[in-house]
Amino acid sequence: MKVLTEWLREYLPGIPVDDHKLAEDLTLRGIAVDGVFDLGAGKGSLLEMDITTNRVDAMNHYGIAREASAIYGLALPPLDTSVPRSAATQESSTRSPYPVRIDAPDLCGRFTARVLRQVTIKPSTGLRAERFAGLEQKLISNAVDATNYVWIAMGQPTHVFDLDKLEGGIVVRRAHKGEKLRTLDGVERTLDADDLVVADEKKALALAGVMGGWNSMITAETKNVVVEAAWFDPAGIRGTSRRHGLHTDASHRFERGADFNAAPVASALVSRMLLADGGETDGDLVDVVIAEAAARTAHRAPIRLEVSEVRRILGTTIEAKGITTSVVESVLTALGCLLVLRSEGVYDVTLPSWRLDLEREIDLIEEIARVYGYNRFANTLPTFDGTVVELPWARQEEKVRSTLLALGWNEALSSTFASATDAVTFAPQPASAVAMGNPLSEAAGMLRPSLVPGMLTMLGSNLNRNVEDVRLFEMGTVFRGTTDHVDERPALAIGASGLTAAEGPHQPPRPLDFYDVKGSIEELFSRFSGRSIYFDKFKPEFHLMPVWLHPGRSARVVMDRSTIGYFGQLHPAEAQVRKLKQTVFVGEIYLDRLYRQPLRQPVTRELSRFQAVRRDFSLIFPNAVRWSELEDALMGLGIEELVDLAPKEIFRDRKEEKAEYSLLLGTVFQSPERTLREEEVQNYSERILKSMGQLGGRLRS
16 A cells, blocks of 8 residues: 555644654554655655555555554544535525435445536546556546545545436345446446345446446546445455455455445545536435444444553553553544543543454553554563463374374475365265355365365475475364364374385385385374274275275274274375376374374383293184284283284185185293293193184194
């Protein structure tokens, strides 16, 4: 945004500092000035400003002047809103007012209209043209330029209609679905039923708060006009602007909450400019106000403010007297607040209509600190009488991170939001994704139910930039539930593509495969004390595996009979949608379930000085018997001298398609106190064989 200091000083005479100091003081108060450019010849400076979206009241010269008045303690003169009235105007005021009707009171809270007749449409000259040149603002005609001049001056968008092109009075209504409107940019638009339009009795005239219409625009032949200034609901304007891809100066301000009381002021300023070039008013200003809209904007309930609370929160200043009652009164009064003293040091503060961002006592305290000057507070640390409390899963989280980093994975972060399509595709349960009430865009309209979409986006960004060997992981929060109750859970996503590191000095790198990813997951899970972990998958016809995984190259991870996650190759259809040409492996681990398992604690014991005894058992088992079952059964025997066991060989005769497999089970027995006798080892062996027999195993003959 560009601001002319010469214009500011017209509104606020007596600013006691030069333009550079003014820019510095404004910046320290949160009204950021990015650059100061001297215009020379006594014309002041041009300020390049960066106004935050919550401060729509400061997106104009008068708003900046109001800030300067608060900083320097100067009185800001009100704008001159008088409108010249001729004898004909006096007579016309006795006739019926110009008809205005609001049929969508939830979207339009106020609408003003003023009829001017016999106006002269011509190019703008003089001060208006000079200031537009300084601001690099395009000149169109004195009528259109007047509306632009006013929003630059005091922030309220207005519009001027050619009265002779209107059929009947003005109606503010929702558009009819499929209704056509050619806007001022020459584009014919098909309107939606949720669009708000300014219309006459027969047709739509403008997209309310966004852009005027072609068929009612001002031309050189225009003689009679209607000056319109209104207040529109921010959400409605935002929706219309997004649907039609139109972002205008007007929509930029209405979307952020315009001043409810500014419409009559802006109408008067535009009318004065037009009447200065000729013409006269026809009747009085028509001002239609919706009481409900006024109550939630201009007539909000007062806020209770205690000076003692201001001092408590803001703390010590570098000046001995600190934040006094007079400082509180002067700052808030300069910003447009009305203070009523309830008791000693306690006020009821009525908020100005142009500051919709102020809602609570803490907002007022922030305003006091901002205008008083953050640089005037002492550099002290806040008091804290508690202790730092570690999250219950902090140690597990750190172990997951350190393990993956040690295995060569790189940590990354993605957006917390997801598109509706990704939310449906990647949500673990149907209809579990949570929609946002005020999304930033369609591509970020949902809280992410899974980390996988963000992981795929990051993988795609790397691959598209010729980074072909990628191993990423992300630890973050996923969201599921409804808008009334959102369940937040920690999760882990992994994604990899490309080549593995060379496995030997004379071996070239090979393509990353499923088992490389599986190995990393096994290594990660080995840090937790779960008794059993295995990998399996479901047949495609059961539809139990995630749809984003390749049905034949993916697996489910199960620890102690609880599903911990899924991983595998990305489904070719999803890879095609995302234009990923390389083979990509992804997975998601449910950390809230993994964190239920405590970390493994290193245990040391003294090495035995006595001879170990090894025994191997050649057994045959049904195919349904898993190693985890065998291991649980053997450990459950309680043989303290059984210090090691492992499957040495497994043989399956696939040609004969037998329902059994052979297992060579290796065991090691050792006592820390003595050499084991033969009869003891024989007894252990018999107990092992009996236990294996209970699982359907037998010695191989």
